[in-house]
Amino acid sequence: MRLALLLAASVAMPTAAAADTYITADRYLDVETGRYVANPVIRVGDDGRIVSINTGQVPALSRSDRHIDHAGKTLLPGFIDMHTHLDGPANIGGYRGFQYTDSFWPITAAPTGEAMLKLGFTTLRVVGAGQRSDVGLKQAIEDGYVVGPRIVPGGHALGATGGHCDSTFLPPSLERDGKEEGIGDGPEELRHQVRRQRKFGSEVIKVCATGGVFSLNTEPGQPQLSEAELRAIADEAHQWGVLTAAHAHGAEGIKRAIRAGIDTIEHASLVDDEGIRLAASRARPVWFSMDIRNTDYTQSEGRKNGVLEVNLRKDRDIAQAQRDNFKKAHEGGVRMVFGSDVGVMPPNWVPGQFSTMVEYGMSPLEAIQAATRNGAQALGKEADVGAIAVGRYADMVIVSGDPLSNIKAVEQVDGVIKGGVPVEEMVPWALQPKE
Incomplete structure (x- = not known):
């Protein structure tokens, strides 16, 4: 009887609510319609995916929630480069x-990948890599050992x-x-x-x-x-x-x-x-x-x-x-x-x-x-990347100005977000503080 009560109590104990991140800006580009949406409130779950997109005011936040505001800025979906070589400096x-x-060449892949991420390219398809450095880099990024974009590896051509x-x-x-x-x-x-x-x-x-x-x-x-x-x-x-x-x-x-x-x-x-x-x-x-x-x-x-x-x-x-x-x-x-064929440039x-x-x-x-x-679409990853949309990863590029009027606005990004986390806040495992 006592065991049953203990088990019942453990089931009824409240659990901590998952933290959400709210991202706001003057507007975001809906690449499906080609139109801007003003005053977005983009809610991102703790899995890095977009939970909802509303407009107007940010709702009341819990102590664990976070608000990232890019007032005066435009949000674009994270860019996808479909032709990259990361392990050969140009x-x-x-x-x-x-x-x-x-072993020199695979080592150069990590800083190249991080540089591309900071330029707004949150997903890279690698079309040929010696020693399968792209496969290794994908694993290192996903497990937090280095900072970088989402990698679609090609291995040896x-x-x-x-x-x-x-x-x-x-x-x-x-x-x-x-x-x-x-x-x-x-x-x-x-x-x-x-x-x-x-x-x-x-x-x-x-x-x-x-x-x-x-x-x-x-x-x-x-x-x-x-x-x-x-x-x-x-x-x-x-x-x-x-x-x-x-x-x-x-x-x-x-x-x-x-x-x-x-x-x-x-x-x-x-x-x-x-x-x-x-x-x-x-x-x-x-x-x-x-x-x-x-x-x-x-x-x-x-x-x-x-x-x-x-x-x-x-x-x-x-x-x-x-x-x-x-x-x-x-x-x-x-x-x-x-x-781009980055690696050639x-x-x-x-x-x-x-x-x-x-x-x-x-x-x-x-x-x-x-x-x-x-x-x-070409990657078959429409459920994950390529748009600021519910269900997809919160991968975004922050720019000033109006890139639909002046495309050069994308050449100097003001920030990059991958999975709801600002890239400048990403810390590799070796540099993370002790618990």
Whole structure:
């Protein structure tokens, strides 16, 4: 009898109410409607997701609740960069990289990720990382060891022997035995590589469908995988519930990738009219991720950074064509996302891509939507990110002025919130105070 009473008493004991955070500002941008909502009161639960959005006054707060006020400011959804490389500093080019030990590169991923977060990019898709540094960084961020954005890791990129995703800078005597990680020839070898990357943490499969700019012995327009090989990659990835991305500069490689069922086309520099029509008309969405800002950096700083002349030449050859084709693809109704290729340029250059996208045909709203709503759709993460909306994570960027009138307002953010927590208040585990 006494045990029953004790148990009943324990069930009836009140529990502490979960703390909520209330975020206010002059307005926020609803990227679904393209309109501002004035005087929002955004309530965030202790899980970092938005519980409600009202307007007007903040309700009476409990002692555990918190109010974060950004009076005079505009709130935007946290930005999504769909094409990033975090483990390769942009100021190390060509053969300069060989002066660093192997473990140097993963270490550089953490500060790059934190820098991108502080610039407003609360979600990053990583499309290729040596030693799976992106998988490790995602784990370190989620467990609180370092501060950074939400990471969608790609692990090792897939490609053909001697292609853009293979190592092409070394002579045969210095090649390691066997194929590089991610390299396969023929549909079955590439299916195996899809399974292997997913097994070790990849959440997107990136494949090099054409040659590239910053490799040797490849040309950007050159197809390097057959349509059958690309279809095997797409089919295998989709079977496991994983999306795909194809590095594809050349027109033929782009069309092969689209017909094969690849989900996003990276760079798309030399796309032709047929490729634009094909991408715009597919029942299964195909997204273009076109990095039209970074050439400004590579051409001005590349030689000083050690980039070889052959690579700078290729970069020059496709730069303006890519920008012109961005405009044509947008006008042709292709779905577009924001992809910077950070790593080719440093993080502090990335926000300038919004202005370049507007210069080449997008409205300021469309450029912001590419980096928010569209990115979430292309990732299949509309329940989590991409908008300031009930149920999604409270990931926000605070800016001054009116970015719909002047897109440059996003280039100098006044603050960033991830999961309802201001980024400047995020403390890694090693620096947290003792309990």
